[in-house]
Amino acid sequence: MGFVLAGCGGEETTIQESNGGGSGGATESQEFRLGMVAAQNSVQHLAAEKFAELANEKTNGEISISVFPAGQIGSDESLGQDLSRGNLEFAFLNQGSMSGMDQLLDFHYLPYIVSNYKQADKLFFEDGIIPQTMTETLEDNGIKALGWYELEFRGLSNSKGPVETPADMEGLRLRVPGSQAIMGFFQGVGSQTVTIAMPELYTALQQGTVDGQDNGLLITHDNRLHETNPYYTRLNHVYATGTIAMSDSVWETLSEEHQSAIQEAAKETQDWQIAEQRKVSEDYVKKMEGDGVEVINLTPEQISAFQEVGMGVWESLYDIYGEERIEQLKEEVEQVKDLK
Known part of the structure; x- marks a missing residue:
């Protein structure tokens, strides 16, 4: 049996209820959306599809994520606003394009912070002032940073x-x-x-x-x-990075098990995407x-x-x-x- 929950701004989250095996219990299947501006079949798009697949696997099919690349459901600015309002569940978000929401979101765009990947790994993907600033600023605007992905040197x-x-x-x-x-x-x-x-x-x-x-x-x-x-x-x-992002209000509705699964999926996706991005960069x-x-x-x-x-x-x-x-x-x- 299925039913629909109406959310903010008229958005809907579909909940599918199915009887579980011999237990006779019910399992809820939540269907979410993920928006992004990256082109179809780009490394970022493939990473988003991988994230959706991992999230589905790690929640035993209880969370399904549909990916919408190439700006199909909005620009970075509108995706960020929708996450903040709870009208969208996930995004691969270029937070540097969202300075209209908060000027600190392009702090990492200061020119010539790093000149190579080893420096970038230290300053952008560990616990320095850049990831701290991004995480805290996104959180202040209702967006949870699950992880990061690489957007390359500009x-x-x-x-x-x-x-x-x-x-x-x-x-x-x-x-x-x-x-x-x-x-x-x-x-x-x-x-x-x-x-x-x-x-x-x-x-x-x-x-x-x-x-x-x-x-x-x-x-x-x-x-x-x-x-x-x-x-x-x-x-x-x-050197630009993006955020594997989730609406904070939607995050709070997830069980601890689902939160853990989503976090694991994001970390695995982050590692895969960065390696793949660097592998193909010179081919371009x-x-x-x-x-x-x-x-x-x-x-x-x-x-x-x-x-x-x-x-x-x-x-x-x-x-x-x-x-x-x-x-x-x-x-x-x-x-x-x-x-x-």
Whole structure:
């Protein structure tokens, strides 16, 4: 037998009740949704499907999660709002695009925090100020961080020409997420910044509303953003992560056994996704080049010119992220600087 519970905003959670084997008892099957903006069949989408499968297995079929990729049920901003209100159960959430909800959610977008994966593993996936800030800020907004996933080092695609120096970016009109840190970096090199939701970006590039955009290789290729942007520079200015997220109000309705199972599923998914993302990353250079894109790998000397601009942004954002928080991050960066 089945019945429906009406939730906030008219959303519904379906509960299926079935007789359990020889015990004659009843088992409730809860059907939830997971939204994400990542493209169909991207590493993030495959990870979300894996999470749904693991959650189902670990709850003995008592929790079923349907995955909706490619912005089918909303942008990062609207997914975050729906989680916060209890209108959506799960999301693979790019919290850096949600600074409209809370400015601290793009704290991890400060330019040039890390330059390699070993440094990233220490600062983004252990217990430093970045995961602490993300977890606490999401919690303050009704969202539970179950785990993290990798969104890669970000770069710049554009339609005007190769970018190898800060001067090459002067006057470019660029789509960036609504992050004070990223906007500050691009404005620092003389670019104009525009905030456009991810599901609308392809059209904006196609119509020439913007000259280029700031994203990683995989996201750029999987969303076909390179089709009108034949130049891609690996600036590596931001190492980006996302959140395996759940509505906190829905989390509180789960049994302890189901909470434990969901947490285990998230941890296994996190480990799988990060490894898979890194494994395929360099393959995307070949994919982009095969599609006619000029991929520019900067020398350490060229990177240092961009770093100088990026690091200058940090202290200008004390009022937004807090001086104490930024200074603690500086200390952590210093501690991992020799990791290669």
